[in-house]
Amino acid sequence: MHLRLPTLLASLRTLSRELLGVLGQLETRLRESNGLAPLSEHGLRPHASALPPPRIPASEIPGGLGIGDVGPGVEHDVAVTIGPWDGFEDGDHLRLYMGEAVIAERPMSAADRFRIITLEVPVAAIRAQGDGAYLFMLEVSNVLGAPPIYSLPLAIWIKTSRPGGHDPQPDTETINENLAPAHVIPPGLIDLDQAKVVVRPRPETPTTGPWVNATEGDRLRVSWHGRYVDWGPLTAAHLTEPEVNVSIPRELIEAVGRGEAQVSYRILDRVSNSSLWAPYATVDVPIDRPGAPPAPWVRDTVDDLGLVLRLADLQSRDVTVEVKQGHGGQAGDRLRVLWKGVAADEQPVPPYTTDWRTLTTSDALEMFTVPYAHAEVLGEGRVTVTYELQPTGKEVVTSKRLTLLIEGKAQSLKPPLLRDVDDVLDIARFPTGATMAAPWQPDRIPAGSIVTFRWVGQVEGQSKPEYADGANDTEVTLPYNVMRQLVGGPVRIQYQVETFANDPVDAASLLRYPRYPHARPRADGRAILAIVESPWITLQVIETVELAPPIFPSANRAKQILYADLVDGTDIEIPDYANRQADDIILLMFECFENDDPGYTHDPQTDIPIPKGHFQLGPFEPGDEPPPWRYHIPRERIFFDRNGHPRYHLHARYSVTARDNPSRPILSESDFVRINLLGQPPIR
Template identity: 30%
Template sequence: MDSLKQTTLLAKPKLHSTNDPSGIGHLDTLDPSVPVLIRIGPYIGMMDSDYIELFWGDQEGSIANYTVKPGDTAEGTGSFVTLPVDQRYIVPPADINPHYRVDTWYTVKRLVGGTFNKSERLPITVKLTVPGGIDNTPDTPYINENLSLCTITPEGTIGNGDLDQVTVNIAAYQNMEINDAITVFWHGTPVRHSLDELPAADQLISVSIPRETIIGAGDSDTLVGMYEVRDTVNNWSRFSLPTYVEVEAGNSTLPAPVAPQAANMELDLASLAGADVQALVLSYPGINATDEITFTVERNTAEGLGLDPYVAMKPVGTSIGFVQFLIPNEQFEPIAQGRARLKYKVRKVSGEEQRSKSLPLTIVGEAQVLAPPKLPAAEENNGVLDPTAHNVIAQVPAYYFMADGNDVTLVWMGKTASGANVIHEEVKNLNSDDVGQTVAFLIPDDKVSALAGGTLELYYTVTTFARAFFKSPSLQVQVGTDGGALLPSPSVDGASADGVLDPADIVLEAVVRVRPYAGMAPLDKVTLHWDGSTPDASYSTSTTLNSGMLGKDVIFRVKKHYVDANLDGSVAVRYEVVRGNRTLASETLLLKIGATVITPLPDPTVKEAKEDGTLDPVDTFNGATVVIDASANLKEGDFVTVSWQSPGGRYAKDKAISASQAGQELLVIFSGTIVANDLGNKVQIYYVVTRVDGTIEQSNVLDLLIDTALSHLPKPAVAGVDVNNIMNLENVPGYGVLITVPRYTGIDEKDSIVVKWDGPQNHVTPAKEAGTAANIEFVVPKSVVIGSADGAVQVTYEVTRNNALPLVSPATAFKVVAGAKPPLIIDTSKLVLSARHLRAAATPKFPPAGAFAQRVASGGVAPYRYESSAPTIAEVDATGRVISVSNGAAAIIVTDSAGQRVSYNVKTSNVLTFVYFIFHTYTEAMKPVNSAGAHMPSLADWNTLRANYGGDPGLSYEAGRDSRAWAADVAGLGKRWAIFPRDGRTLALKDVGFGGEAAHAFGMKG
């Protein structure tokens, strides 16, 4: 026992770096050199010099340790550390079952104050086998050929009489275990099944397909049935090969559409080369020109996730033989390696609707993956994050399976210059307005500033409603110091302004200068790199600074040989500064080696000017910005004069180029008053550069017409959109939706205007002249509105004058709602769970009556998701079953697929948790139990606990000790009963302090 004083238990450690938060799986062990990280802290009173040791299962002694650094406890760093678990502790020998549970915990020794703290244990599930086994067929990365084909009963064609007896039958698969989650996809619709018990030999797993699923999927000559399996730590089997069955139970009276480009029901995106996909609705007896066809493409990604369907509508019209639909290629790119189903409905003038069979397609192509996150503040600074930046935004790009209800978690993992950890995590639950948009996260300033001189790893995870878990690639970012850019590039004497060094100008050696840099200090080791086209043409040397060199150029001399050796090539010149264990890199100077050729200056441009060569004073409220491109290669000491020449006079602005402006784009602003004074005139803009060596260069002249143009356009008004930006389809009149364009500033009667409706179905109105009416009105047909049902819509208008480029108005955005959704219903009265409940950390299989209850949601839009606001007080499973965990209050929240939520409150009491304390004699064991306010369990308590779990309660014991535990019952003079919790065996042990026998001590704590 440690001689230091032991205090209260510390918080449990956490898994930090696994691919799924539910445990350690196969993906976590693919690279044996990459450890699993365990996060420790923040814990109360974390101090510098705390000595942390990490323990793992039955391993003797600690497996990792760490001494807390000052930076770990600095404000803004998060006060936590990560310790590695080498994979030799995780991956068992070949003869050991690779599915097990292991406890990890840590201790903290504090030399100052003499305390020894121990954490609670974190039970971790480790499962390294994959359901169905590892599939090594590279051509089908999302199919596991090890999985048997499913069979579908009844055999043959499934008709209306079979709706209540359809099952998908699955044979036993490799690594099958209880609690595997099997998902059957019935023509793309998921049907979930939990494997509560293992089937007997040669027995199939039968999954019933609900009647409504069969009817909703509709009829098909080749309906697709397939399945996947995910285990308790989310190891994924991939998909089985498809089984095809004919279904005639969905009241379809029309044949499936035809896809000429999809031979054998496979659509190869590479062969399309970006072309749209042709789908044909063939003519049939009774079809009329006035009939309206609604064409639908249902889509599932390579991982089986359903995306919003593509819907298009058009009248039959005068088509002969077939009606053609061209489906945009971009609708299929997100589902490469996935599947699509094509079908249509025909609506008669009478209102009668006819439904077609569906055509399933396999989409062949390169599957999409998550893009890394973006950090614009670093991208705009040559990939370096400035630690003094404020309001830094991290961005998660829109991803291919983005959907309402996704949880997107951004993880900001930094290391300070001293090696301390800086963490920021934020979760955003997406709603329908987020789909297709970049998700932005604001990073607290203290999480940025703390990283000065350090590094940053940035990634995000996505958890879908169905528990699929995705992790993005990491973005590695260098963090600068004191403003964060790389050190300035070196300079070379005699190099031209456009980066050319002429060997003819070098007599003996080239002189390379390293300007004084921020933080220049004695003992800095400065290393020059002259990187030529070959090793023989490259050179490197170094020098160590002394106090007399501070504030001065550091001079390096490169022999002429290394210049001549790169003739007609290029050289990259850079340097590094090594200070202690840190290395600071400079920007690179690229030099061409050859005869000096003066490159013409780039033409000036004006940022606010239009492509037609006009500049509108309305756009220059903050001035007109003259831009000189970075290719002008301006150097420190150059002098630039920018001129604005007009009939009203000449205006000039001078700029002396500083070190920070060298090589950068130069912006020079002329006031808006100057622009307004030249209204109707042509102006000439040019600039002159006087180089530091006395050379004078002049740019070409930019001619601009200062002309009035349309001022900023107002949004269009859309009839029927309420204050919540919702358009109810039931309220749309038969003729459609009225769009009103108000008269805008600077309007001309001859302006040509069109209205654009962008949504699930797009529409462009015929053009109208602005005329003289108070408002310009347009109508979007109701068929277009119907085709946009339950989708987001943006309405804009474009104004064209004199055949110039059109000006686009801001958008009026709203959502078209087909009808009210049924309310989500559940019993919202307070639930009281007050039965005496003895439990361990794991969920008991057979909790006592009164310690659990089940409330099932109805109404709304199934399926439903149940979650607890406080899982450590009350836990709830996917069926709505709630079990008390500890004493307190929580709320159970139910969410349906439409995003509706209801909740009810839960009050729990009389929960006693078995907590481990020590392995010792009974007398000594009672001391920490009593000190913690706990009670030693009796044999009756132990038997109740085992009954609640149906046997072994899964407790953890001190490594290397017998698994017996003390009971409070007296077993005779000087003896107490002990029990083996795993199997219920009992024995009597001496309970005296000196010479007594030892067992594990557990206390019951409320």
């Protein structure tokens, strides 16, 4: 069927009207969500199509603008392309908004119709807005007073902070020494099926996430001797976790092979900023050598496979390890057994090594004893058992490995306590420090044990070792100056208990493992038998600061202001507060409304609440204006809402945060102050 030309033109006009209607509805919703005037007051130019959103070519492949685009030291402009659009008229003026800030503008004319216009935006204008998600939007106004026209927004992420933090040694071009080296678990890779690379910040780094400047969308790439494992993206739940664990497939480890493997990682954020590589860690991969002597055997294991050892079956007896015939040792050679394991949750435990034994018979059965305590401490963990054979005048030969699962739980420690604290530690209540306690557990913390507390938050640290008396809780003070550094974030606290053997041991046999500095004899010759860690507890650390409510100087005692006194607007004052810090930031929030519900809009891209009015004061510098601080609200922000209805109430409040970490929870927030407007509102 063929349409006649008049019918086709009529159909096109109808379709155009419908399209303009859809665009109008979309623009109306966008304006309402951003507090702009409704479409009915502005309208679309009847001859023009919808104004397209701006384009930022540099942001399209990486997903935003990063360090190389707008970071410190970058001086070139950022190109933003406009159009083509058929609606430009003589006398038009184009503005480019980034959030609420105008970052570029230029005059336009009818000659610009159907052209692609490039705006060169100074990088400083973008960088000044800070990191985050922003809506870039165009506004076209006309000198003749025609209603302005707005484009749909373009959502862009800006990120000028390097994941992992600033590189302190830029001369090492591919390495960021601010990153902690990769940590490989289980210790000694005693089980290749459970191999993981743990990424965590350096102990001295003040951050609560797995790395400095961690944000949602970050991704990890782990390098295992040049072979890669990718992980991510980082979610909001990960931002409060102290580390990230990346599993390494056994097939990849075996493909690289035994011996030393170089392990590292790097981080890429959502706009492709790179952390560079972490300093390399060296891991000794314990794959059995071809032709190695057969693995030992452990008595009392569950079945013929001998891969499970139950603590209940041992009934507190020592473990017997058999080195069976076939090891190849000759009379005069030396032999010893190595017992290396990890406890539940991959907690490292000092290894146990028997004394060297000189063989009296060639290639005969030899039996060794491992104290029960070295099995019990590995409850719900794993152990690898090997032996070393040193033929006379030759190098040591290591046997194949036997890996056992240890079933049965070691008796666990009770979690630590903070006296007079539940889930929130308010340091204002503890000016001389808070008391941490390891509960009395004589069977797990016998007299003479050493108890050490550790805390991990915005700073990390540990207490001085404290000896347990075996009859009371073991208590240590968390100093006030440490708590002050923890304010605004969570802190995790645990304690560690070192218990000791009763009999002296050979110091040389313990010092063979420098990777375990705790495997050492004490001055009295007693050796550390086990190191056990308690569960972690997590507390939120705050400092209560009483904030007086804001003040409206022009209000009477009944908290009323006459419309007649608002010709030039009104002022809001913020009084001084206790413990004010030089790096504090005050955020003043106010709202003018016509009923009892002030309400907040939400950013359609980030779902972040947006107060109708806000103003930032601080951070404060020496010589700044002393308190109280005053902010002026112009009359046009007070009298009418966007629908033309008069407003009858004002609300105001303010909050205090710290500049060094503006994303952390609010330190304190004042109460709302409500002011009633009286009299006859002006006619709009």
